[in-house]
Amino acid sequence: MFASLSFDVPPSRLAAVLVCVFLIPLAISRLGCNFIMKKSAALGLIDQPGERKIHTQPIPSGGGLGIWLGVVAPLAVISILALFRARLALPDEVALRLEGVAFRLKELWTILGLGSCLTLLGALDDRYNLSWKLRLSVEFLVAIAAVSLGWRATFFVDAPYLTYPLSVLWIVGLVNAFNMLDNMDALSGGVATIASLFLATISLFLAPNPISGEPQYFLAFFLVALAGAICGFLTLNRPPAKLFMGDGGAYFIGFLLATTTLAATFVGENAPRSAVFTPVVVLAVPIYDVVSVVIIRTLNGVSPFVGDKNHYSHRLNALGLTKTQAVLTVYLTTAICASGAFYLYQVNLICAVLVMAQTIMTLCLIAVLEFTARKKIREQSEAIKREEDVAEKSRKNKD
Numbered sequence: 001m002f003a004s005l006s007f008d009v010p011p012s013r014l015a016a017v018l019v020c021v022f023l024i025p026l027a028i029s030r031l032g033c034n035f036i037m038k039k040s041a042a043l044g045l046i047d048q049p050g051e052r053k054i055h056t057q058p059i060p061s062g063g064g065l066g067i068w069l070g071v072v073a074p075l076a077v078i079s080i081l082a083l084f085r086a087r088l089a090l091p092d093e094v095a096l097r098l099e100g101v102a103f104r105l106k107e108l109w110t111i112l113g114l115g116s117c118l119t120l121l122g123a124l125d126d127r128y129n130l131s132w133k134l135r136l137s138v139e140f141l142v143a144i145a146a147v148s149l150g151w152r153a154t155f156f157v158d159a160p161y162l163t164y165p166l167s168v169l170w171i172v173g174l175v176n177a178f179n180m181l182d183n184m185d186a187l188s189g190g191v192a193t194i195a196s197l198f199l200a201t202i203s204l205f206l207a208p209n210p211i212s213g214e215p216q217y218f219l220a221f222f223l224v225a226l227a228g229a230i231c232g233f234l235t236l237n238r239p240p241a242k243l244f245m246g247d248g249g250a251y252f253i254g255f256l257l258a259t260t261t262l263a264a265t266f267v268g269e270n271a272p273r274s275a276v277f278t279p280v281v282v283l284a285v286p287i288y289d290v291v292s293v294v295i296i297r298t299l300n301g302v303s304p305f306v307g308d309k310n311h312y313s314h315r316l317n318a319l320g321l322t323k324t325q326a327v328l329t330v331y332l333t334t335a336i337c338a339s340g341a342f343y344l345y346q347v348n349l350i351c352a353v354l355v356m357a358q359t360i361m362t363l364c365l366i367a368v369l370e371f372t373a374r375k376k377i378r379e380q381s382e383a384i385k386r387e388e389d390v391a392e393k394s395r396k397n398k399d
Contacts, residue, residue: 029069033235063249067230068252085098085099100217110149126246144168175251200219
């Protein structure tokens with residue numbers, strides 16, 4: 001499969017470029033997050049402790065604005081260079097690359113513009129606690145706009161009445177999945193980083209552009225830049241967190257991952273069509289978390305839009321894992337599921353179906369273990385409470 005790729009960049013130079021693409025957004029994001037931390041009180045971006053919160057002290061929020069800056073600022077500089085490349089004395093190779101960037105500037109800034117709308121929405125929610133109806137309405141409007149402008153899945157069928165709604169649901173679902181996953185220090189950002197790097201690797205080495213046969217450099221660099229910006233934030237979000245990303249960051253990350261997976265070409269001339277499910281496999285854990293939480297809340301007669309502590313990470317914590325162990329377990333589960341995406345490019349359709357089935361069965365196994373263990377813990381707690389009640393009644397009778 002690797003032999004089918006046509007690399008026109010020496011490996012050493014490609015590695016150096018990837019490192020720069022990762023580190024520059026990281027540095028900008030970290031500087032932006034430092035600024036947000038200092039201004040969080042004035043901006044009203046403070047996450048207060050509460051019944052559904054795991055922290056006991058007020059924590060600055062709005063770290064998502066730092067992530068946004070880490071992505072947008074370097075891309076703005078690259079875009080300016082691309083627009084004025086003809087007036088600059090640049091090496092031919094650099095000018096050629098910038099010409100490719102210029103060709104995709106409209107696409108790039110359309111996505112960044114729509115993502116920025118969601119970042120603003122999330123920041124306003126962090127500040128004013130907006131209603132879920134308003135938030136969801138704006139999310140659907142932004143998703144519909146993105147799909148109408150071309151970011152949609154096709155699934156190799158000419159059925160817009162099916163693919164359009166599914167693409168909208170994919171965007172809205174991932175936006176909320178990463179927001180709901182943001183319930184422990186370094187959790188949502190860490191999972192997004194793992195997913196971004198897996199998708200970037202696949203774009204570079206397994207899913208070439210079907211027309212040119214070259215790796216999907218633009219998409220891969222974008223995902224690596226996103227991972228770098230998130231890691232800049234994670235330096236302040238690792239336990240114990242000094243800064244939270246807030247809804248703005250989660251919305252921005254979820255939207256970018258949703259739209260880039262729709263824009264990417266995961267199925268080329270030499271790849272099986274089943275590779276189209278690569279994003280589902282890579283993002284299986286966020287999907288599992290949001291689906292399982294909605295099911296639990298619905299079965300408990302609670303609105304799916306009311307927060308609680310029934311998330312995957314919370315359930316692991318309830319089983320006896322520390323918060324750090326729970327987060328690392330979610331990381332591991334993400335990497336295990338995402339690694340299955342590599343096999344989608346090496347096997348036939350039947351084996352690809354088995355890869356998908358294996359991913360689903362892995363998550364189902366986790367769900368069964370969680371349910372069984374939590375049921376046992378609940379029964380033990382109820383038994384202890386009954387024993388305490390009996391002892392208390394006995395003591396009162398003696399008195």
